[in-house]
Amino acid sequence: MNAPNKSGWKPEMNASEDGMHQGPATVTGNRALMLEEPLLFEIGHANETGVDLPEPQFGANRFGGFERNAAIGLPGLSEPETMRHYTRLSRQNYAIDLGLFPLGSCTMKHNPRLNEKVARMPGFADVHPLAPISTVQGALQVIHELGEWLKALTGMPAVAMSPKAGAHGELCGILAIRAALEARGDAREVVLCPESAHGTNPATAAFAGYRVEDIPATAEGRVDVAALKARLGPDVAAVMITNPNTCGLFERDFKVIADAVHAAGGFVYCDGANFNAIVGKVRPGDLGVDAMHINLHKTFSTPHGGGGPGSGPVVFSEALAPFAPLPVVVEDRGQYRMIEEEDAGENHSSTFGRMTAFHGQMGMFTRALTYILSHGADGLKQVAEDAVLNANYILRSLDDLLDAPFGASGPCMHEALFGDRGFAEGLSTLDLAKAMIDEGYHPMTMYFPLVVHGAMLIEPTETESKAGLDQFIAALRGLAERAKAGDESMKQAPFYAPRRRLDETLAARKPVLAWAEDEE
Ligand SMILES: *Cc1c(COP(=O)(O)O)cnc(C)c1O
16 A cells, blocks of 8 residues: 555645646645645554553453454544544535535535524434433424425425435335335336436335336437336336436426326326425425425535435325325324324324334434524525526526537526537546636536436535626636637646545545555
8 A cells, every 4th residue: 555654744746746836845745724634544653542541450351252352453642633633634625615516416505504503402402212202392393393394395295204315215205105006906016217317216216126117308308208108007106207307407297297107007206306496486296296205405405415414304195195104293282292103093004114213313304494494485485596596597607618408498497417518539527527626616416417428417506696606607617618628737637636636446446445554
């Protein structure tokens, strides 16, 4: 392993060697406020520790032969060394609090601090899932009220609050569909997903035991209704359609599709991860949706990325409501309780079971409800309008320079989609994305959806100002011009990041997951 060591730490690039930086290389490898940072294992020593404890006085050892017989092999550091290590690393991260995070389909919007304040109130933050119901009435009220909002906003009669992410919600919806089909003795085997589907859709259907078949897209980036209708039949359990879809377009024929699916005895699953584009404007229940997950961590602003947390409540139609999972929170004259068991005599005898051990992501419920209440119904409608306006501003400010494959399909919704057509030979979407890092932006979603060559999917969200968007557009225009002119230096980008181009293939094929002391 060619890792730098403590004594001979070398930054990956001397500040001046590429001619892009002013000034000499520094002894430390630091560049002013950009501090280099070795691995924890390179700073610490196994024989050091940040605390001094007296030698333990053990009596008889009761480990029964399982006691540790070798050093644990972790580095020891003092508290300030440890703090600085993680703080320095965190400064090398891009974050929504630093700038625009244009990841399409991810809805990386600013998270109002009010949400955080409420989520940290001890009455919410410190509740235990096994606490007696009488002591957590406020927490149950939050879950219940949020569920009522989600039902009202979607126009659907039932909700399951426990799923813990969008993909988990998809599974919840598909399991309810399977339970409904089994209840009528109808063993259907196929789930249809459009070509542009988010990868979680076919994965969910396959995980639930269905065979997945593609539905083609039209040239304008929407589901091919004729092809879909032709495929419907007694073996089709459900269609899973994202609306607005991952080309950033509203599926105008959704109601026609839903009616056809229902007539053929199937169910309609809507991937509602992009609900932020239509919240307050469209009620999916009116379009014939049977089940839809809502990503609280996207539409309702709770922080995500870096692996979590998430929350994916699912709303259900009348037809699927009896099969929804437990628990559910119910209100009786101001008192809240949980229905945990299906034999509670409250019409939950057909439930397909549970998605999680407890009740869902409390911290996300408090954040989402805070966000909803601070916007109000009219404010949520404006969220959707502003998110769509911002995305169209980006689309129309770039479509003369960047190929917009569905630019002629009408206005986009919450995200703008571009392709790499017109780039000079040898330059790719990846090169442009890496050059964005030098401009101080997190790259957009790349190479997704698959229906567009070299796809670049940009979602600004409603939280960006016009000035912020103008700067982003100016940066992207500069990069697009370089990519079209064949500026080979883009292949070396990023120049200014703490790390440059990593060998992503090697990292994927031969990941080094454990620290090993240098052998030499
Ligand atoms: C984000 C997203 C998902 C998955 O949500 P997770 O919370 O990451 O599991 C599914 N579909 C679409 C369209 C999405 O944008």
